[in-house]
Amino acid sequence: MDAFTADILQRIENTQSDLHRAREAGDLFTMDVEQAELDDLRRLAEEHGVQVC
Numbered sequence: 833m834d835a836f837t838a839d840i841l842q843r844i845e846n847t848q849s850d851l852h853r854a855r856e857a858g859d860l861f862t863m864d865v866e867q868a869e870l871d872d873l874r875r876l877a878e879e880h881g882v883q884v885c
Contacts, residue, residue: 836880836882837880837882840873840876840877840880840882841877841882841884843873844870844873844874844877844884847866847869847870847873848870850862850866851863851866851867851870854866
C-alpha cells in the first residue's frame with residue numbers, strides 16, 4: 833500500500849470516528865462538517881482508485 837492510499841484511508845477512518853462522536857453528542861454543526869469532509873475524502877479516494885469499505 834502506498835503512502836497516499838494509507839493516508840486517505842486513515843483520514844476516512846478518523847473522520848468517520850469524529851462523525852460518530854458528533855452524532856452521539858447531538859452536535860448538528862459538527863455532524864454537517866464531518867459528513868462534508870467524509871464525502872470529499874470518499875470522492876478523492878474514488879478518483880484515485882482507492883477502495884473504501
